[in-house]
Amino acid sequence: MDNKRLFAAIAISIGILLLFDVWQRPAREAQRQAQQQAQQTQTTPVPIPQGNTALNPAGVASTGPSDGAPTTPAPRLRIESPRVQGSVNLRGARLDDLVLRDYRETILPDSPLVRLLAPREDSHPYFAQWGWTASGNVAVPDVNTEWTADAQTLSPGTPVTLRWENGTGQRFEIVLSLDANYMVTAEQRVVNTGTEAVQVLPWARIRRERTPTVAGYYILHEGFVGVLDGRLRETKYADAKSGGERTNGVALDQESPGGWAGFTDKYWLTALAPVDQTQRIRAAYRHVSEGGQDRWQVDFAPPAPLQVAAGATAPFATRLFAGAKEVKLLDSYERGLGIHDFDKAIDFGWFYYITKPFFYALDWLYGLVGNFGIAILIFTLFLKILFFPLANKSYKSMSRMKILAPKMQELKERLKDDPAKMQGEMMALYKAEKINPASGCLPILLQIPVFFALYKVLFVTIEMRQAPFFGWIRDLSAPDPTNLFNLFGLIPFDPPAFFHLPAWALIMGVTMFIQFKLNPAPPDPVQAKLFAFMPIIFTFMLASFPAGLVIYWSWNNLLSVAQQYYIMRHDRAARRSEKAVART
Template identity: 50%
Template sequence: MGQQDQRNLFLAIVLSLAILLGFQFFLPQEPPLEVPQTSEQTAGQAGTAPSAIPGAGVSPSAPSIPGAPDAANITAAQSRGDVLASAARVAIETPKLKGSISLTGGRLDDLVLTQLRETLEEGSPNIVLLSPFGTPTPYFADFGWLNTGTTVAMPDSTTVWTADRNSLTPQQSVTLRWDNGQGLQFEKTFEVDENYLFTIHQRVVNNSDKPFSASPYGLINRTGTPETLGFYILHEGLVGVLNENLQEIDYSDVLEAEKGTISETSNGGWLGITDKYWGTALIPDQSVTINTRFYSQSSGGTEKYQTDYLYKDGLVAAPGSSVETTNSLFAGAKVVSQIDGYEERLGVKFFDKIVDFGWFYYITKPLFYALHWLNEKIGNFGVAILVLTVFIKLIFFPLANKSYKAMAKMRKLQPEMLELRERFGDDKQRLNQEMMALYKREGANPMSGCLPIIVQIPVFFALYKVMFVTIEMRQAPFFGWIKDLSAPDPTSIINGFGLFPWDAPELGVLNVINLGVWPLIMGITMFLQQRLNPQPPDPVQAKIFLFMPIMFTFLLATFPAGLVIYWAWNNTLSIIQQAVIMKRAGVPIGNKPAKT
């Protein structure tokens, strides 16, 4: 093998390793779920929230939109139950949500995802998405009107509304009303679907003798920086699509922004806050121009974040008439098919990007839907991965077949290559010339072995994304000990590969020694496949090749089990395909010398 070809081959190997090592560097081990703090631990946090997010003089898109109630009389965080019981509420009851709307402030601030639990353990609590002000980590949404230039009384965070019903269901809307005593009646009508979409109709009836002008707004407010995974390929934080451009803003980015504000005027669009598997998003009327803002404030050791929008042009209600507007709020699990349905139904472009499909979006999303469709037919995501792998192999079959034939030819030429090395080992230039002449005469390509690996890299990344970010894969079982395809194989040498009744311990950066059964299977299949490839005549390269299966076994030990299963199964199919081609080409399988 010529020096240039050796360098190219070595570079391809190093590139593949660097990519996987990069995963390990940028993807630290997922931390355990954060234990909620007690009232004593969080005393004073709730009392630091702003009474109104400052905006006057900040920027045209940063009005004084109410952010949270006045905290002057709140001295310590309270339990969720105590806060919920302290004010009248309208219950929310849907197949997937349970919560309430506070009549004080008219805010949507209590939401639990009833079909999702924190862990697979029996009795694990449901996921709490929204929490009212006064709890350790308030998180709520609000909609209202901003009136400037007049002294008309407007509803705020302390306003007590009246409701026409006690509960909000997919079959029954709820209307909140408040009269300002100056001839204006404000109304908020909430609707909710079977999944995670709220529709909010706001109306102002003007019974006064003067015109009323105001701009509708929507906001999502969150107190406290949540525990994030800190993974380079996963965005958790403030997010939106404004003017058809994706905005992914980390919590730290908005804290460091000038005056804690990132603002933009947009024609339609959406904005919100996202966690890994669930999130919230404001979806204004797509025909309206809005001033948007990602905002943060830090005081008393606690950070507050808000995403909000304000209609650029105010709406006017003449005396004896009314004015109204309709906007939407997504609050729940990021189920891809439902997200796509909302995108089409509401005409909001790129709403599907609330799911972080990443750079390989045009591979990742079709790959997800292929897996999703197969799972619907088969009933097991793990088996769907195996079937999808077969389809992927069929798609790349012509390319892989050509590559494996070239590799078989290289394997057949190994005796001649070794002979040339013995003859011209001391004359590198002559050895290179003779090697190139041999390749040309026999029509061999020394880089052919790298091609299948390089072709698989985008698919590998895309499948990793599917495993990592889609909630459909969360806690999806396979068979046996694999109860969650999105989590690493739980077996380990330390627990006797599942024979002993304890979990593998978390070892931080040393967690790679928790080798499970599937990573070992993957390593064995990689080693067997490697033995079918032509061995590099250079001793250093040969040692690198020999070490690769061991390195990949440890690297993939902390990857999602579904991805490791895919890799092992893909290797197995490649071994079968390559062995058949080698047999037909008359090349011996294993380390036997080729017949000359």
């Protein structure tokens, strides 16, 4: 009974991990190729975009190509801050040039900085824009409108106002301000100096004009994301495209009190949110196909056009987050600005209430030791101490089962023709020796949620991106780059992805082999052979996993071996003492 349960638990664990490996191997290979391409790429000047404006069914401007757009260079408003640099295109009021100063494409020191937003004629156009749609005959700015700015540079603490007048009594203004991180606030105002009331619909949007290469597949969401009407709204690009085909390109149209919505990548986020989180807005996820290209858009607008009386001003204020999904930063925006569930832009997954505390624990330890790899080792030790009483009971039971293995084998051979009696006597033997046959499953079952939660932390949090350990491990979130099949770099040969067997995976395999040797051998020869091959299976399977996860697994195995060895020695000594007392 004990071995069947243990075998089932381990088989389930292997099955889950194998599925993870099958799902993630293409993603990891695509990410590796993207990193190699990025190492060969140098930053180049971005060409000036062109475009015009058409109206989509919701009345929010949708940019498309145009042959009649201006060809002269557009004026630009510089953006300068310690964390970002870029510019706002004053032709069309588009933030379409943004580089993150703290992040590079690869671990190479001269690697290009991460470019998040880019103009329309870039290879991957991606931008935010603010504007109005007319209701009636009032003239509103369009994509070719050239705005005037009252300063040359937008920086933290120095807002800039963009202005444009339509010549019929309405002045349109966009007041842009930037904080010290990644948040832009845009207050759109219509000042009606005319003699009659007008109706206008202000809007803000994020536009993506190429489909990005997603890196996460099944364990990581990339695409549309937001919290609207109190619910997390995630839509993958493929689902938005198929769903939009039935609804004229609208994958989601949601009215909500406050909230936020945008696009999420593995590490980066662009998202819109109303400044007043009690204000009702209408948000939409859209897909259109133009010129054979997929276009993706998230837009915010009031539920109805604004009435602007003569002599009055109509404001509409939104925030734009464009930057790295740093856990503490998103949490600070949630607390300070009231943006509900803003941290859910990070895909912590099913084990959210385990994964996020794990991150904070590791981050706290990192603040003490200055190395995320060391933080993982210390954190694993804390977990071992936390689960010590439970694991101790399990290892004691397993140690006694190993001692009783000869008696159990003798029972099976003697009563092999009477399974019912054999089972009864085995249970009586367990009871007499105070052994719980199911306790051997506990260490593995406890390790599964810890494994997945730590895997998520390593995979989705940008704090782990390009975090070094020691020696050859320069990125804990990436696989160990060494390989046995080229003698760890001594042979100038790059083996195929399947033949990737790095040093840390071999260390993990050895520790697992030692751990399995300390466990009682299954009496079933088939199970015994499978157990013998498990260290090899896990070695190859975890070879392409993030190095930080393999280091965790190896260290956890070593701690388990030490604990189990100590318990076995202590248990043998106690039994010898009991026998000595019994003889006297």
